[in-house]
Amino acid sequence: MRRALALASMLPLALGGCAMPSWVPFFGGGSGKTEPAKPLATAPVPLRPNAPANPTAPDEGVTDRVLAVVNNDAITLSDLQEAIAVYQYENRERAPAPANELAPQFLTRMIDNRLQIQEAEREKIVIEDTEIEEELSERLKKMNVKSREEFDTMLKAQGLSIDAVKRRISDEIRRNRIVGRKVRLRISVTEAEVTQYLEANRPKLETGLTYHARHILIQPDAGGATDVAWENARIRADLIRSQLVEGADFAELAKQNSQDATARDGGDLGTLKRGELAQDIELQILSLAPGEVSLPHRSALGYHIFRLESKDSLEGEGLARVKAQIREILFREKFDARYDAWIKEIKQRAIIDVRLDGQL
Numbered sequence: 001m002r003r004a005l006a007l008a009s010m011l012p013l014a015l016g017g018c019a020m021p022s023w024v025p026f027f028g029g030g031s032g033k034t035e036p037a038k039p040l041a042t043a044p045v046p047l048r049p050n051a052p053a054n055p056t057a058p059d060e061g062v063t064d065r066v067l068a069v070v071n072n073d074a075i076t077l078s079d080l081q082e083a084i085a086v087y088q089y090e091n092r093e094r095a096p097a098p099a100n101e102l103a104p105q106f107l108t109r110m111i112d113n114r115l116q117i118q119e120a121e122r123e124k125i126v127i128e129d130t131e132i133e134e135e136l137s138e139r140l141k142k143m144n145v146k147s148r149e150e151f152d153t154m155l156k157a158q159g160l161s162i163d164a165v166k167r168r169i170s171d172e173i174r175r176n177r178i179v180g181r182k183v184r185l186r187i188s189v190t191e192a193e194v195t196q197y198l199e200a201n202r203p204k205l206e207t208g209l210t211y212h213a214r215h216i217l218i219q220p221d222a223g224g225a226t227d228v229a230w231e232n233a234r235i236r237a238d239l240i241r242s243q244l245v246e247g248a249d250f251a252e253l254a255k256q257n258s259q260d261a262t263a264r265d266g267g268d269l270g271t272l273k274r275g276e277l278a279q280d281i282e283l284q285i286l287s288l289a290p291g292e293v294s295l296p297h298r299s300a301l302g303y304h305i306f307r308l309e310s311k312d313s314l315e316g317e318g319l320a321r322v323k324a325q326i327r328e329i330l331f332r333e334k335f336d337a338r339y340d341a342w343i344k345e346i347k348q349r350a351i352i353d354v355r356l357d358g359q360l
Contacts, residue, residue: 064076064077064078065077066355067079067080067107067354067355067356068107068110068111068352068353068354068355068356069351069352069353069355070111070114070115070118070350070351070352071118071350071351071352073114073118075107075110075111075114079110080103080106080107080110080356081099083106083110084099084102084103084106087102087106088102103356104356107354107356111352111354112343113171113175115343115346115347115350116174116175116178116179116346117171117174117175118350119178119182119346120174120175120177120178121174123178123181125174125177125178125181127170127173127174127177131173132166132169132170132173135169135173136165136166136169139169148162179339182342183335183338183339183342184335186338187331187334187335187338189327189330189331189334193330194323194326194327194330197326197329197330198314198322198323198326202314205314205322206274206314207273207274207275208273208274209273209274209311209312209313209314209318210271210272210273210274210311210312211271211272211274211285211286211308211309211310211311211312212269212270212271212272212308212309212310212311213269213272213285213306213307213308213309214250214251214254214262214266214267214268214269214306214307214309215254215258215260215262215267215269215304215305215306215307216237216240216250216253216254216257216258216260216263216267216304216305217258217259217260217301217302217303217304218233218236218237218240218257218258218259218296218302218303218304218305219233219259219301219302219303220232220233220302221233230298233302233303234296234298234303236257236303237296237303237304237305238296240253240257240305241293241294241295241296241305244293244305244307245293250266250267250293250307251266251267251268252266254266254267255267259302267307274286278299280297280299281297281299281304281306284297284304284306285306285308286308286311288306288307288308289308290308290309290310290311291307291308291309292307292308293305293306293307294306294307
């Protein structure tokens with residue numbers, strides 16, 4: 001029973017359902033790269049979580065009620081109910097909204113998907129049976145289904161057929177292909193755009209970078225808020241820094257002289273993210289080269305001596321990683337804008353008759 005429930009909950013993976021993320025590979029694209037494919041996030045699937053083992057014919061007066069006509073294709077109440085049922089089943093632990101509230105949004109997405117299928121048909125995009133079989137096999141591996149017979153049994157329990165599953169997979173691949181042709185292949189991100197984004201957002205991009213430093217704190221004598229006490233503290237800090245410059249061990253001098261809680265750890269501040277320390281302190285540390293010792297820096301607590309152990313920077317491999325992330329960000333932004341414009345364009349030349357009255 002437990003295995004059956006687990007397999008039932010994973011059926012949407014095989015069917016390409018609403019649970020699929022909006023950033024997924026273009027199946028059959030050949031590159032293996034991950035590309036944005038918004039329509040796959042909203043594709044309805046014919047899974048009926050509560051379907052009987054031997055389903056009877058649907059009530060023609062209810063389940064075949066037409067909710068929208070997209071050019072010459074009809075979207076029925078049963079189509080919409082199935083898509084919403086899958087979503088509610090997959091999100092049952094999150095208390096999803098009632099079906100009546102979800103219906104307008106889901107119907108809009110289903111209309112978008114139907115338009116894309118029609119565009120693929122106009123472009124004469126044909127999906128071979130071998131492609132469908134390969135994709136289905138990959139999904140069944142992820143579901144840990146050992147045989148087609150086992151999968152057929154699962155489908156029958158849900159009132160489905162293998163042909164219905166294959167049609168859904170074929171539609172999904174066709175949507176990916178047409179979106180690739182009409183959107184993805186018409187997008188490019190230049191090096192100049194990446195550089196411009198980097199310079200405009202450098203402070204924000206550097207926020208997540210880390211650094212490692214040590215620290216010695218010399219405080220004025222107890223109760224000594226006088227200028228003399230502060231001057232004595234500065235002199236002691238200067239002497240300690242001179243020893244460090246001459247090669248003394250920072251950790252040992254921190255243990256012997258620092259009046260900070262980190263003294264027992266040799267003044268080790270650990271690995272810090274930029275923005276964690278006070279701005280004036282951080283500026284002192286990050287202005288150093290790795291291994292360099294700072295001049296004594298006065299704060300409200302006393303005089304600080306810092307040594308930078310290491311730091312990440314937007315250089316070398318770090319810069320290459322950040323540029324790759326920027327390129328992906330810019331690509332997604334362009335993809336979303338072009339995809340939305342394309343959907344708007346095909347909607348404008350389509351005949352769409354929506355008949356949803358808010359009641360399911």
